[in-house]
Amino acid sequence: MEFEPVLCDYYIIEVQNFTKSLKSISNKASLFESDGEMDGFLKEAVSLLMAEAGAATGSIFIFDEASSELVFRVGYDKGEFWDTKRCSSKKIPRRFSLDDSEVGRAFKEDILHILHFPDPDDQNLTISRIMVPVVRGPDKIGALIMSGPGSEVFDGVNKADLRRAASLLGDMLSEATAFMVHSHMEPSFVRVPDSRVILGLKASEGLAEGVALPIWSDMDSVAEMIQESGDPEQELQVFETALLHSQDQLKRIQKSTSFGDTELVSMIFTAQMYMLKDKSFLGKMRHEISEGFSASKAVLKVIASYADRFSSMKEARLAEKAQDVRDLGYRILSNMAQPEREGFNYNDQVVLSRHIFPSDLFRLAVEGVAGVVLRGAGVTAHIAILARSLSVPLLISDDISLLEIPEGLPLLLDATNGKLYVRPDEKTRKNVSEKHRLKKQIPGSYILKGHLSDGLSVSVHANINILKDAEDALREGAEGIGLYRSEFPFILKNDFLSEEQQFRLYRSIVGIQNGKPIILRTADIGGDKLLQGRSESESNPFLGVRGIRFSLANLEMFRDQIRAMLRAGYGADLGIMLPMVSGVEEILQARQEVELCIRQLEARGEPFNAHPKIGAMIELPSAAMSVRELAGVTDFLSIGSNDLIMYLLAVDRTNENLSHLYRSHHPTVLRLLSSIIKEAVDEGRDISVCGDIASDPQLIPVLVGMGIRKLSVSPSQVENVKKRLLQFTHEETLQICREILEVRRLEDMDEFMKSLKLRYPYAEEGASS
Structure with missing residues (x-):
């Protein structure tokens, strides 16, 4: 599928400085918390680059590593802004192969290209297209393509500066690509993986069997799973039910005797309990629902408001509470999304995530998570140490196929031997379980005090x-x-x-x-x-x-x-x-x-x-x-x-x-x-x-x-x-x-x-x- 440019009025400028233009908005690149925020940034970025180049159209594509395709992210066409939600009749992002498209060529080539071809509407006119790979160091993030009328429209472009600007754009986007397309993918792109073994590195040994719980995204993706009724009374009931579930869960966690470190448990979860008792906090959510918002959107709005307010506070002790607010929002929304699970918990689940904070890992352990698999090439030392302390099997893998695993798929995590079995059959389960059972039964020589064979004390x-x-x-x-x-x-x-x-x-x-x-x-x-x-x-x-x-x-x-x-x-x-x-x-x-x-x-x-x-x-x-x-x-x-x-x-x-x-x-x-x-x-x-x-x-x-x-x-x-x-x-x-x-x-x-x-x-x- 080719990207078809459409002509429109464009700007002609005398001085070009692509890098300076992008730097003027670089402070906004660290604030992405939703697709909308990222699209807003990209919209502004492509507008500035088009203005500098004198282009009529411009688009940014981002590489989706899960499918090895380029996905249309944002662009301007006939002076109108387009994003991933509006780029096809079905509101599904358009995708481009790396092998059979100009978009793919722009991504794969290491240099900037300028092409000329006839205008499809008037063969006597020429359209020029400039294609630049968006990179971050040795890694390619995506591609930038701009078009304009005439064969000389890009002759004055400072190509070196444009390449630097594309590299700067790659730096800005490197931490934001996780928001890219996962929440807007066509069902056909979500392929349930066959039985297989994913290899990784042991961070904390152990064996865990359960079902997959991918948590690649944020609260927005959970909210999208929630059906909206359009009836304020029904939406309020959804909210109140999720609230009760959340309160019951936190009470059970704090009263549980199965986890010995009650002082730490209390410290970690008390903040959420206080928020669930705050009449003003909950009242704002109820008010938003009464004003016509769905329960999920009301929660998202109030949580974002409180989190932003805390984050902006100068006193660090208060600024940190933003994460407590977001954690609670995730819990409430998860209870809305899956009320049939009798509340939000991690029992018998293997969590798949890109990264994890120590407090998150502790919460998962307290709530009975079976195991954790992190997608990435490394893990901080204290995460691995804490996982071992909590007896949570933890595996680190950079296998892209992890992204294909849907929620609920049976998994067997053998972190000790660095393996994740996807859809394991009965024979595999028995063999792996038996090896772990025998290892535990290896007779030891319990010694009261350490010493050498000749009696020297160590x-x-x-x-x-x-x-x-x-x-x-x-x-x-x-x-x-x-x-x-x-x-x-x-x-x-x-x-x-x-x-x-x-x-x-x-x-x-x-x-x-x-x-x-x-x-x-x-x-x-x-x-x-x-x-x-x-x-x-x-x-x-x-x-x-x-x-x-x-x-x-x-x-x-x-x-x-x-x-x-x-x-x-x-x-x-x-x-x-x-x-x-x-x-x-x-x-x-x-x-x-x-x-x-x-x-x-x-x-x-x-x-x-x-x-x-x-x-x-x-x-x-x-x-x-x-x-x-x-x-x-x-x-x-x-x-x-x-x-x-x-x-x-x-x-x-x-x-x-x-x-x-x-x-x-x-x-x-x-x-x-x-x-x-x-x-x-x-x-x-x-x-x-x-x-x-x-x-x-x-x-x-x-x-x-x-x-x-x-x-x-x-x-x-x-x-x-x-x-x-x-x-x-x-x-x-x-x-x-x-x-x-x-x-x-x-x-x-x-x-x-x-x-x-x-x-x-x-x-x-x-x-x-």
């Missing part, structure tokens, strides 16, 4: 994020909590927590340890763990205000947290650990704040731990090079190997394009670890390792040989680490350490690691993920 502690982790750690035989990541409640609530809220959270974790030591790390906020709206966006957050820097820059928050930790640690073997320390000065300042908090609690007369151990994490090269100085002002040290390796090798471990360069056994990394451990031991300081290498079966004997006597790992790895320790004597670990430190080249190190595995094989299920 204690194994647990890294935890939420109360469930602490319960799992106790069950798995962890000898204490080596690292509690206190930022997770902040991230989940997307807000700061009061002293009382933190105290209740920390006390619940301390309370189940039965006297075992516990180390609470102060909030490591920043890097890939920014609080949305609370922390200012930074051009390089990993080198910005994070960890102890963030705490010392927000002293009231820091004092709330320290007081909560001291109170929660009453009667316990308590350690407080400071993250992302770069030097002695930060520790000294933090100690002053701890002393201040102790005096404040004494004045209050409350019970608290007046003698906590103060420790620091060694994650930065500057800290690694000043271990002796840090040891002089701390009670213990811990190596955060994940960040230390990242900063040492200048490799972002969350960047899938660089993941092959992130090597825990890099010779430089191992020599630095050896130096850190030796200096800490020489200064008489306890030192542990709490990063991923602590559960790496290849590196466990190396760390012990270097002098490590405490490892802190995820609860699920505790027993595996204890088993691995039993395979070595102290002398063997010393010998392995001597040998490995002699290796200088990475390729030689790879060979050494292979030989080490042959000398000391380990069960695959004990291998680190």
Whole structure:
């Protein structure tokens, strides 16, 4: 199908600056929350580009990766604006093949083209067409086509500037293409996939069976599923029924005893409960319905109004509430769309999404989601950590066919082995389920305390994020909590927590340890763990205000947290650990704040731990090079190997394009670890390792040989680490350490690691993920 231009009056201009014109509206490109907003932006963009070029017609097409076709998005024809909803008699977007159309040619070619051809209405006249691919770096987003009368109409066009403008347009659209055509596709384009296996990467292991629940879009797409009656009384009844469903769901969630972390559950869902009791908030929706709006449009209008109002507030604490409003709107609309489901829940469903926030993942877990599949090539570290803590199977896949999976299709998610089975048959279900059942039944050797085969003690502690982790750690035989990541409640609530809220959270974790030591790390906020709206966006957050820097820059928050930790640690073997320390000065300042908090609690007369151990994490090269100085002002040290390796090798471990360069056994990394451990031991300081290498079966004997006597790992790895320790004597670990430190080249190190595995094989299920 060819794109047929139609002539109309056009503008002739003397000076062309396509890029400048687009930059004048670039601030609008980040505001897309609906198809209409995106169309409005594209309408303005194509108008400006046409005016600059002197074109009579102009159109923008966007690439639909699901069907590998170009879809007409917006354009001008005879001075009239057209969008995807009005580009055919059936209000269905026109689509163009990449192979047999001029539109496809414009997209596939890497250069700008100008073509000339006869006017179909008058063979004596010529029409010129200019075609430009819209790109973003190496990726193609779509195509821009403009036409005008005459063979010389585009002779004066600054082609280089137009190509730059098309690239700028691609940058603007890169985050908006998800809104493209999914809500307006013809039924024929939605093809139910055959039985197949979609491959991906494990972020959180586990097996989940259920039906698909794609959530690719926003509230608008849910609203389009709702039938409108046209009767205000019936619409009001639809609204009231959905409201009751929503209230009942939130009450059940908050009262549920099936999810142990009741404090976090309460914090996350309380905001929605308050909104559902707000007479003014609900009254506005009822008023809109009485004025003739459908129930769904009334909800959309009021939710958008409140969300926009919150978002525009200068006080960040209030601005963040916009997401709570949108979450509630999604819940109400979902209950309208599917009232027969007895309310909105995720039981026995495998959610398919493009991305997910920590609070969203927590909500899904609380509401019984079976599993989650994310479409994309990467996932932030804390999402994967949280999914494991919540025991939610999570798979990451960039397979385009995920977009074809409709709601309700049977799925079997084997996240452990990186597979999603679409429409699995009975034989597949039985085979996969049996493998997981047998794996769980593999007999283990539960050991009370970790040690080598000759009796040398190497204690194994647990890294935890939420109360469930602490319960799992106790069950798995962890000898204490080596690292509690206190930022997770902040991230989940997307807000700061009061002293009382933190105290209740920390006390619940301390309370189940039965006297075992516990180390609470102060909030490591920043890097890939920014609080949305609370922390200012930074051009390089990993080198910005994070960890102890963030705490010392927000002293009231820091004092709330320290007081909560001291109170929660009453009667316990308590350690407080400071993250992302770069030097002695930060520790000294933090100690002053701890002393201040102790005096404040004494004045209050409350019970608290007046003698906590103060420790620091060694994650930065500057800290690694000043271990002796840090040891002089701390009670213990811990190596955060994940960040230390990242900063040492200048490799972002969350960047899938660089993941092959992130090597825990890099010779430089191992020599630095050896130096850190030796200096800490020489200064008489306890030192542990709490990063991923602590559960790496290849590196466990190396760390012990270097002098490590405490490892802190995820609860699920505790027993595996204890088993691995039993395979070595102290002398063997010393010998392995001597040998490995002699290796200088990475390729030689790879060979050494292979030989080490042959000398000391380990069960695959004990291998680190």
